[in-house]
Amino acid sequence: MRGNEAVPEEIARLSEQPRVTVRRGGAPRRNGECVVYWMQRAMRIWDNPALDAAIAAGNHLGLPVVVYFSVIPNYPHANLRHYHFMQQGLRDAAADAAERGVGFVLRRAPGNRLEKLLEEVRAAMVVGDENPLREPERWRQALAKKLRIPYWTVDADVVVPSKVFGRTYFLLHHFRPHLERELPGFLVEPGNLRPASAWKQKVDSWPVERDITEGFAKLDRSVGPVESFTGGAHAAMKRLRQFVDGELAEYEKTRNKPEVKGTSRLSPYLHFGNISPVRIALEVKRAVEQGKARKSAADSYLNEMIGWRELSVLFVRHNEHYDSWECAEPWARRTLEEHAGDLRPRRYSLAKLEQGHTYDELWNAAQMEMVRHGWMHNYMRMYWAKKILEWTPNPATAFDWAVVLNDKYELDGRDPNGYAGIAWAMVGKHDRPWFDRPIFGTVRYMSGASTGKKFDSAAYVRQNAGG
Template sequence: MAADDEALPVFLKEIADDPRVTIRRSEPPLKDAKCVVYWMQRAQRGLDNPALDLAIRIGNELDLPVLAFFSAISNYPHANLRHYAFLNQGLKDIEDDLAVRNVEFIVRRPPNNSLEKLLAEAGAAMLIGDESPCREPERWRKVLAKRLDMPFWTVDADVVVPSALFPKHQYMLHIMRPKLLAEMPKYLVATPLVKAQRGWERPRGFESFNVTGDVTEGWKTLDRSVMPVDSFTGGTRAALRRLEYFVAHGLADYARQRNHPEIDGTSMLSPYLHFGHISPVTIALACEDAVREGMATGAARDAYFNELIGWRELSVNFVKYVPDYDSIECAPEWAQKTLLEHAGDRRDPEYTLEQLERAQTHDELWNAAQTQMLKTGWMHNYLRMYWAKKILEWAPNPALAWEWAVILNDKYELDGRDPNGYQGIAWALGGVHDRPWFDRQIFGTVRYMSGASTGKKFDSKRYIARVMATAPDLWQR
C-alpha cells in the first residue's frame, strides 16, 4: 500500500520510502492521542531493532511517548514449553534495554492480551510492528490491518538487506548474492541508540505482566512434553556473550571448522536469531570489527556472511514468496517429478515417525543427531542435512517424509518454526535452491548423502560419543 501523500506529515512521507517499511494502513496519526505503540512480535529485543527505532523516531516527531507491547499468546503454532522457556528468559533483557531508551514494556497474557484493546486503553496515535514472512504471523498482520482505525506500518527488522528489495523468489543463492553484496554497504551500518524524549506514565491499574514470572503459568493446552534445555539461555545478554565468544574463538577458523560437528566451530546463534534476541546486523558488525582488528581474515568473515546473510536471507525470500514452503508442493517441477517417479521404490528399512522421534534407527550417527536435537534443542548444520535426507530415505513416501521432518524440526529445535528450517528441509528433501544430481533409488535426481561418506568427513565417533554422553537416559533404551 502506498503512503497517502496528501495527508501525511512530511517526516512520515520520507520514512514511507524506506524499503524496510511496509505501510499496512496509510492514514495520518490519530489526533489527540497519548502515545505511539510498537507491537513487538518477531524482533524481541531493545537493541539494534529498526522497528523500535522507527516507533521512537515517530514518537519524538509527534512529541509522544512510546510503549512497546508484547502479547504472550498460548497457542502459537507448534510452540511448546521448550520454546516459551527460552522466550521467557529474554523478556527481562528487553525490559531493561527498553528502559534505557525511555520506552515502557507492556506484556500481557490471555485472556487480556488483545492488541486492539491495548491500543484503545493507551490512546495510540499509530501502530508500528515488525515482520516475519511465515504464514500465521503474516495473516494476523493482514487481519489486523483491516480491523484497525489507525495507521499501521511494519518494519523488516531481522534481515540485513530489506527483503522487499527482492520482488520475487530467488531460485539460487548465486543469483541473489551479487545483489545482496551490492546493497550491504548501505544496510550494514551501526544505528545510533536513540531515546524516546517523552516518558510514558503508566496509568493506575494499567495491566502488565511481571516479566520475571512464568509466562506460561496456567496455560492448560500448552504442550509441556518437550522440556526446556540448559544448553541455551534466552535473551539479548546471552546472545551477546555467545557472539563475543564466537568472534574471539570461532570466526577466524569458521570456514574449516563449520563442517566439523564434533567440535563447537559455529556461532550457535540460531536460537537467538530466531527469537529476535539479537540482530543479524549486530552480529555482522562484530565480525567486521574483528577483521579490522586483525582477529580474522576477510575470507573467514565472507564464509560466515555466506551463511548469516546469504543462506539466511535466501530463506526469508523463499518463505515470503513460496506459499507452500513447508510441504512437497514447494519443490521445483524437476524434483517433484523425480520424487514421484521413485515414490514406489522399496524403503529398506522403513521407519515410523515414532521410531524416528525416539532415535531408534539402525544408524548410530543419525540417532546421535536426533538425540542432539532432542536433548539440547539444536543440531549441527552438517548433520541437519544428513538427518533430513535419511528421513526421505526411510519414510514411506516423500510427502510424508517432508511432513515428519517439519514436525520434528519445529518441535525440538529452539530455532525451529523459522524460514531457515523450511528452506533447509526443502533443500534437503526437494532440491530447492539446488540442482539435479545423478538418478538413484528413492531420491531420483535429488542430491543424496550416504552415511559411510558423511561419517568419514569428520570425526563421527567423537561426535557420537559427545552427544551420547549428554543423553545417557534417552528414552531408557
C-alpha cells in the same frame, strides 16, 4: 483521526524508508498520547529498526513510546521449551526498555488484545515488526483491517529488507549478486534513537518474572527447557562476542565438524529476534579489521548468516507451501515421483525416529543432539533430513515428519531457515539435479559412510549417544 487530515511531512518521510511497509496509512490520531511498538518477531530493544521507527515517529509527534508484547497460548507448534526461552528474552527486553526510556507492557492473549491496549493508551499510531510465516502474516493483515490509526510494519530481522528484491531466487549464486549490490546500504551501525519524551503512563502488565505459561492448559509441556542455551539479548551478545573472539578465526576449518564447537550457535537468538543480523555482521567484519580473523573466514560465515538465511526468508515469503512437499522444485518432484515405488531397505515410524531408534548411530546422535539441546549442527541437519526421506514411505510423509520433529525440538524451529533447509535436503530447493540413484532420483544424496569420514563421527556419536 480524520480521513482528510494531512500526514505530517516527517511521518510521511519515515514511512517511505525501505524497511517500512504501510499496512494502514493516514495521519496519526489527533490528541494521541503515545506511539505503540507491537513487538512480536524482533524480541529486543537495541538494534531494532522497528523500535527505531516507532521512536522516530514519537519524537516527531512529541510522544513517548511503549513496547507491547502479547503471549499467545496457542502459538503454532510452540511448546514449553520455546516459551521458556522466550520468557528469558522478555526479561531482557523489559530491562533494556527501561534503560532506553520506553515503556514495556506484557500481556497474555486472547483476553488482552492489541486493539484494547491501543485504546487504553490512546495510541496515535502503531508500528510492528514483520514475520513472513503464514499465521503471523495473517495476524498483521487482519489487524490492518481493524485499525483506525496508522499501522506500519518494519522488516527488522534481515540485513536487506525483503521487499527490495520482491521475488525469490532459484539458486544462491543467482541471489548473491543482487544481495551484494544492496548490502553496503544496510550494513550500517543501527541508530538506536533515544525517545525525546519519557513513558509515564501506568498500565496493567504481566510481571516478567512470573511464568508466562501459567494456566495454559493445552500447552505441550512434554518438551522441556534446555541448559545449553539461555534466551535473551544479553546472552545473545555474550555468545556473539565469544564467537568473534574465538571460533571465527578457525571457522573455515571447523564449520563442518559437528564434534567441534566451531560455529556461532546464534540461530536460536536470530529466530527469536534476540539479536540483529546487522549487529552480527558488523561485529564479524570488525573482527577482521582488528586482526582476530581472516577475511575469508568472515566471508564464509556471512555467506551462511546473510546469504542462505535471507534467501530462505524470500523462499517463505514467495511460496505459500514452504512447509510441505508441495514446495518441491518441478525437477525434484518428477524424479522423486519416478522413484516412488523403489524399495526402501529400512522403514521407521515417526515414533522410532523421534526416539532416535534407527540402525544408524550417526543419525541417532543427530536426533538426540536436537532433542536434548534444542539445536543440531547444520552439517548434520542436511544428513538428518535426507535419511528421513530414505526411510519413509514417500516424500510427502518425509517432509511432514521432518517439519514436525524440527519444529518440536529445535529452538530455531518454526523458522524460514528450517523450512528452506528441509526443502533443500529433500525436494531440491536452491539446488540442482545430481546423479540418479534409487529412492532419491537426482536429488542430492548423502551416505552415512562418506559423511562420517569428513569429521570425527565417532566423537560426535559419543557426545550425543543414547536415546
